[in-house]
Amino acid sequence: MALSKLDRLYRAVILDHSSNPHHRGVLEGVTPLELNNPTCGDVIRLSIRLDKDKKIEDIAFDGSGCSISTASASMMTDLVLGKTIEEACELSEIFSQLVQGEDIGEMDEKLGDAAFLQGVSQFPQRIKCATLSWNALKKLMDVEVGESVVEESCSHFENDGEKE
Numbered sequence: 001m002a003l004s005k006l007d008r009l010y011r012a013v014i015l016d017h018s019s020n021p022h023h024r025g026v027l028e029g030v031t032p033l034e035l036n037n038p039t040c041g042d043v044i045r046l047s048i049r050l051d052k053d054k055k056i057e058d059i060a061f062d063g064s065g066c067s068i069s070t071a072s073a074s075m076m077t078d079l080v081l082g083k084t085i086e087e088a089c090e091l092s093e094i095f096s097q098l099v100q101g102e103d104i105g106e107m108d109e110k111l112g113d114a115a116f117l118q119g120v121s122q123f124p125q126r127i128k129c130a131t132l133s134w135n136a137l138k139k140l141m142d143v144e145v146g147e148s149v150v151e152e153s154c155s156h157f158e159n160d161g162e163k164e
């Protein structure tokens, strides 16, 4: 079956990010967090720097991974740069719903290029490739500001958690 034009566009955007990833590298003076996805063999090392208002002032990643994990990390870094922890949590939650095939309506507009990874939902074994960098981001925010702060910031966006 031939790929539709839309599929081709999606593939082109993903390929572009995976072959020329944005924010590739390690930030000087910060300890990167390493996370791997054993199912596929992807490894990511992510570093972030927060400013005094706890906004993500700088972000970089390296490591080795498949094209989905690399493209997703590149898209994620584009997206969360300059965002607060709360905003990053919201994006992470929307993205997680998207790749799990949930209907997120027009919220995909918030995801920028990352919305192009929607097709991953049809390949359950690749979902972890797509969410690896987001999981690394969340763990890194835990380290930077403390787990309780991140949990508090993220609690507004989780559908499956208990609401107060």
Ligand SMILES: [Zn+2]
Pocket (backbone or CB within 6 Å): 037, 040, 041, 042, 065, 066, 067, 068, 069, 129
């Ligand atoms: Zn992978």
